[in-house]
Amino acid sequence: MATEEMVGVGADSHGAAIPPLPPRAQRALTFALLLSAVRCTVQYVLIPFVLPWIGVAAAVPPWLTLGLGGLAILSLARNVRYLWRLHHARRWSYLFLAVVIIGALLIFVAVDLRSLVHL
DSSP states (O other): OTTHHHHSSEEOTTSOEEOOOOHHHHHHHHHHHHHHHHHHHIIIIIIIIIHHHTTOOOOOOHHHHHHHHHHHHHHHHHHHHHHHHHTOTTHHHHHHHHHHHHHHHHHHHHHHHHHHHTO
16 A cells, blocks of 8 residues: 555654554545545546546535545544554654645635535
């Protein structure tokens, strides 16, 4: 998977081996990242550019993208909590990645909420 290189066995700054993410955490990370990627690809590439180019105009309802964004945020938060309870060696790097992705998703959630209010 794409996340295996990011979270695989490595070494910290002191040369000590860092264990890979537990399988449960690896699946949760992969799910959250793939869900975010699919959501963004559909909403910001497929719908505004690809579908009109082939002559199909479509709109994804804001409630659907809001739900996908919310699911991705919950999945990321759950995984961060799981890694902190394990005291996993990579919890800080994963926390940084999760904060960046959740920040972007919160912006998308705000846009979706705004469009729902203005319907």
